[in-house]
Amino acid sequence: MSNFATKLFFWLSSFIYIYLIHTTTTTLAQPDFLSYFCENAANYTENSTYQKNLDTTLAALPTTNNGFGFFNLTTGQGNDTVHSVALCRGDVNPDACRSCVNDSIVNLRQLCPNQKEAIGYYDYCLVKYSNEVILGSTRIKFYVYLANTQNATDVDQFNSDLAPLLKKLRGDAAAGGPLRKFASGNVTGPVFSTIYGLVQCTPDLSEIQCSDCLEDIINRIAFYFNGAVGGRVLVPMCNFRYEIYRFVNQSSRVI
Ligand SMILES: *[C@@H]1O[C@H](CO)[C@@H](O)[C@H](O)[C@H]1NC(C)=O
Ligand SMILES: *[C@@H]1O[C@H](CO)[C@@H](O)[C@H](O)[C@H]1NC(C)=O
Ligand SMILES: *[C@@H]1O[C@H](CO)[C@@H](O)[C@H](O)[C@H]1NC(C)=O
Ligand SMILES: *[C@@H]1O[C@H](CO)[C@@H](O)[C@H](O)[C@H]1NC(C)=O
Ligand SMILES: *[C@@H]1O[C@H](CO)[C@@H](O)[C@H](O)[C@H]1NC(C)=O
Ligand SMILES: *[C@@H]1O[C@H](CO)[C@@H](O)[C@H](O)[C@H]1NC(C)=O
Ligand SMILES: *[C@@H]1O[C@H](CO)[C@@H](O)[C@H](O)[C@H]1NC(C)=O
Ligand SMILES: CC(=O)N[C@H]1CO[C@H](CO)[C@@H](O)[C@@H]1O
Numbered sequence: 001m002s003n004f005a006t007k008l009f010f011w012l013s014s015f016i017y018i019y020l021i022h023t024t025t026t027t028l029a030q031p032d033f034l035s036y037f038c039e040n041a042a043n044y045t046e047n048s049t050y051q052k053n054l055d056t057t058l059a060a061l062p063t064t065n066n067g068f069g070f071f072n073l074t075t076g077q078g079n080d081t082v083h084s085v086a087l088c089r090g091d092v093n094p095d096a097c098r099s100c101v102n103d104s105i106v107n108l109r110q111l112c113p114n115q116k117e118a119i120g121y122y123d124y125c126l127v128k129y130s131n132e133v134i135l136g137s138t139r140i141k142f143y144v145y146l147a148n149t150q151n152a153t154d155v156d157q158f159n160s161d162l163a164p165l166l167k168k169l170r171g172d173a174a175a176g177g178p179l180r181k182f183a184s185g186n187v188t189g190p191v192f193s194t195i196y197g198l199v200q201c202t203p204d205l206s207e208i209q210c211s212d213c214l215e216d217i218i219n220r221i222a223f224y225f226n227g228a229v230g231g232r233v234l235v236p237m238c239n240f241r242y243e244i245y246r247f248v249n250q251s252s253r254v255i
Helices: 003-027 049-063 094-111 155-174 207-219 221-225
Strands: 035-043 070-075 082-088 115-121 125-130 144-147 181-188 194-201 231-235 238-243
Touching: 035 094, 049 070, 049 082, 049 094, 049 125, 082 094, 094 115, 094 125, 144 221, 155 181, 155 194, 155 207, 155 238, 194 207, 207 221, 207 231, 207 238, 221 231
Parallel strands: none
Antiparallel strands: 035 115, 070 082, 082 125, 115 125, 144 231, 181 194, 194 238, 231 238
């Protein structure tokens, strides 16, 4: 290569390199969901009224915080009605909450480009939108299971320490009232360990609905990850998590 050609080559390759970095950061700006789901049974077409309603609804959803990390907005009429909700983990501060909801919306629209219904779960929040009513619904299409691969050495002892913690948190969260149904705590586990737990429902559920939802998913521990030292089950209207390390933000939200 001539000197000029070499320089041109390096100039071009650095340009391409920067360009690649740029596109990469643009498309991967949001971290991956823990889990997400696009409902393929109902699609909208490009530029339809449903799509326009979805655009408007999701643009405004982040402004509907009830003060405790729950967001809900429904717009449109008839078959073009769009329902949307978001729920932040009860210990997450408002800034982390808002950016989690924002990231979820951006991500879901990319991952589910023409689906009327979608849901995405992050550590700190979930976002769901649908053409079907969400508030008050207890219909569960699928469960997300996340388990620590490490098992307790004494599974029976571990379970007999974990069960009462989750039972207490379930009662506390269910009784939390119409704005916030969240509870977290800890209990001394086997061999001087501490088990930390949190449970949460969307606040539109009644006390009984919340308690039933949590009972259902907590009962799945025995079948899906009996003895694991950490686990979560996530559904749209309730979830729990337990670990043998501190994962709940101690300095919870002040509101
Ligand atoms: C909806 O769109 C997805 C792909 O985006 C496709 O796989 C699915 O079959 C569609 N569903 C219907 C009912 O057409
Ligand atoms: C949707 O609207 C955009 C902007 O008005 C336009 O560029 C695009 O071609 C439209 N797509 C369809 C399928 O009509
Ligand atoms: C709404 O959708 C249902 C089922 O797809 C259809 O039977 C009904 O005619 C639609 N209604 C309107 C007003 O478009
Ligand atoms: C946890 O609390 C601290 C102190 O209030 C705060 O700086 C931090 O952002 C919080 N983290 C989350 C995820 O809310
Ligand atoms: C934990 O226990 C499950 C069954 O209870 C087993 O399948 C798995 O291999 C165990 N994991 C480890 C790391 O021992
Ligand atoms: C366990 O929770 C209590 C409040 O119920 C708190 O005072 C204590 O610091 C927690 N223990 C640990 C080890 O985090
Ligand atoms: C959903 O939003 C409506 C309208 O802002 C509000 O009146 C209602 O209380 C909200 N529902 C819940 C469960 O927060
Ligand atoms: C729905 C929403 O609030 N979207 C915002 C998310 O954050 C990006 C970048 O900060 C904004 O451009 C979006 O408007």
